[in-house]
Amino acid sequence: MILLLSRFKYRSVSEIPVEIPWNHSELMIHESLLIHDYATPSFHSSANSLLRKLRHSNLHIGISFSPSLPHNKVSVLKKMAKEYSFDCFLLNDESSVDGVNEITLSWGDIGGEILFLVPSDKKDAFGQLSSFGWIIVVFDVEGAGACESSGVVCISKLEELPMIICASIRKATGDEVVTVGYIMKTSREEDFAKRGAFPMNPTPNGLMFLPLTFELPLLSQLQLVDIVLHKATDEIISVDLSGSSESSNRITFSTGMQELQRYMEHHSDCFAIDPLDKIYPVLDRLEIQQILLGLDALNKESCRAIRGPHFLKVNGFNDPDLAQNLSEAKLSLPSIVKPQVACGVADAHSMAITFRVEDFKDLNVPLPAIVQEYVDHSSTIFKIYVLGEQVFYAVKKSIPNANVLTKSSELNELKPLLFDSLKSLPTSTGHSTVKPDWYFDDSYYNYELAYKSTSSHALSHLFCCGGENQIQDGTGDHVIVDVNYLPSFKEVPYDIAVPAFWNAIRHKFESRKRK
Incomplete structure (x- = not known):
């Protein structure tokens, strides 16, 4: 069961929707x-x-x-x-x-x-x-x-x-309506559309949504569009993180997405939310981890720390110095192992939980990979959603604590737990830690701290993004373990999420027009 603890506030008078x-x-x-x-x-x-x-x-x-x-x-x-x-x-x-x-x-x-x-x-x-x-x-x-x-x-x-x-x-x-052209895979489009997010008739705050298609010439479609809303990760053909070149040179998009990118480069009056260069960091888990290191600057303002997990990049699992490198990175076992490529390719969500150093030998996780701290969080995760200056969160069940996982793994001879995070998460035959009532109290989950971390620093410049935040047992640290672009907001009621979505787009358009 999902316990929704969403907050919805208009940050300025200009963002309050007006019925037109x-x-x-x-x-x-x-x-x-x-x-x-x-x-x-x-x-x-x-x-x-x-x-x-x-x-x-x-x-x-x-x-x-x-x-x-x-x-x-x-x-x-x-x-x-x-x-x-x-x-x-x-x-x-x-x-x-x-x-x-x-x-x-x-x-x-x-x-x-x-x-x-x-x-x-x-x-x-x-x-x-x-x-x-x-x-x-x-x-x-x-x-x-x-x-x-x-x-x-x-x-x-x-x-x-x-x-x-x-x-x-x-x-x-006339010019009062702002036309938003959107492009994303069919299943994602349907998920947004069925909640009323993409109406062709104008919204109360003057937006109209036009589905773009690569089946037709883009030029004739984009001439009708003021803003392009995209899920560019749906159009990735391949990602190569083996070299040290710029992100833009390591990502291959579909022919249609490349054409869209060229158009926007040569037509400044048509802009995307977000520009492709702004989303490159969320395609690379190493870049995400390095960005999250900057959260330390926020900890002076709160008694509870907000941070990213400890991590280590590995290019091969048979490195003889792996155990020492893990120790130097403040990583203990169990650890969670993820591909460095965060999205856009088939195996980006193929992960493993390892319990012993020898588990890494011939581990079936794509390389290069990120070994990440496993945070005990009482099987509970806070899904954070950020829309412009609005932030929401929902509480969801998650993976059990390390001791419960270890007992389950012992039944299977301590083999690594392999899973696809988009399909299912590891469970256990044991019982998860019982969470006290105060665990779900607003005073325990520092909402303002989460807002500052997601919208002001770690995910800065992104119009629409999400993250997964775990509260570490014992310390109460808020640990952001994952970041993604343009999430579905499926845990947030549509009557809250959709108006916030429209207002954020309109605000983005007005800000761009003023510049």
Whole structure:
């Protein structure tokens, strides 16, 4: 069970969200562009991707169908639409007026435009809808000049539709809306979007989110964008930490990410949060540890220390001086062993807990590696989330104390415990230390100290980051054992995290504009 101890404060009046009455664009899609097979039933592959992005867009989405569509197919269509929270409307050239009235009754006075996506062979049939203020968007697969008529927009790929929606809203709202183009892997995008973080309709503080795709030319997409929000680590092909060159020369991004980087380098009006050079340190666990060494400067202000764990970089596990090097680094056993590459590659989270020096021989952890202090923390970890000047934390269960792990390991002949930290953590057959009530008291977990460490020093300059903080048994030291960029905030309630997310982006934009 997760015990949430989140804090949420507005640090300045300018960050308090203001409700702005934006006009909304809404969308109607002709069913023939979506359904691949009514018997299965299934959407076209490109339509499925589009509908995923539209599902949580905060737009009214309708699917139109003809009276000639068989009843059994209408039932299938309505069932599929319900799964995506879309509406279905009867609409064709003979009943357009009645259909418009039904849509108005259902959606109310939206105060904006309705975009109607139709196949090219239907554009004339629905052309009269433009007299109601509708914008006809024609999907012209053959490219046969379907857009010769005035008041008609033509696209050749369904992936272009979000751009049309974005352009329509920008035209209606002028320069007041800030467009945030975002790029990240599908699963991460879905995780943010389903919490309402990426609406296409403007947020109360004037942000609009446009999904970027490498399937389309970037130039046409980025011309609509004021800010690029990225999870660049999703686009890493390889990381080489064996040399001593600059971080930028050791990381290979996907072709699309390289193109995005070149664009931003040559267009100062479009900036990223965060710039790639700001996130390089969180890709390297050695750099993270070295940054955390600077936390010592904060300890004068508190009776409890906040620090990083003791650590040692190793290039090989068969080094005859390993035991001495561990001792000099103030490392005792058990220790936790992690790859130096922190993210972006398949085995970045392949780790081990070692109990004896001989455990290191032929250890199956990628090299170079970081041997890190194992902190007794009563199986409890504080997940820290930082958004601009806001900070939250949640309490989660973690790995048992060393004595419990040792007993479990003895049952397995003291073999190293190998695990993938993204999938599962080592557990034990024993019982974890029982935590007293005061363990969860705010006076025990120094919230202000955590805030200073994450936002003011150790993770400075990052717009959105997270960390894992353990409170050491006995000393009460706050030990930051991990740092990551653009976490999911899944432990923070969406009604708190999402407004903070929007406000941090808007604040970042305003700060950049002032400069």
